[in-house]
Amino acid sequence: MQTGIEGLRLTTRDVNDYDVLMTGRLKLLKEHNLTLRIYRILLPPEASFRAQIEFVDWLRSCAQLIVVSDTSENLPIR
Secondary structure, eight states: OSSSGGGGGGOTOOOOHHHHHHHHHHHHHHTTOOHHHHHHSSOOOOHHHHHHHHHHHHHHHHOOOOOOOSSSSSSOOO
């Protein structure tokens, strides 16, 4: 973890109320003066996205891939 903020490691497994989890994360970011601009420098989205695409491509070459999500929006399959 690049920020070193232990509280940002929490997930919905640790805090099952999503609103509470996100409010806590935003509070931690504010307390440590981490703005969206700094966060983007720490973790460029394009780098993360490329790694995700590579992983999904590899996984699809080995097995059938089914994605289950809690999003309310249907995304196109590549």
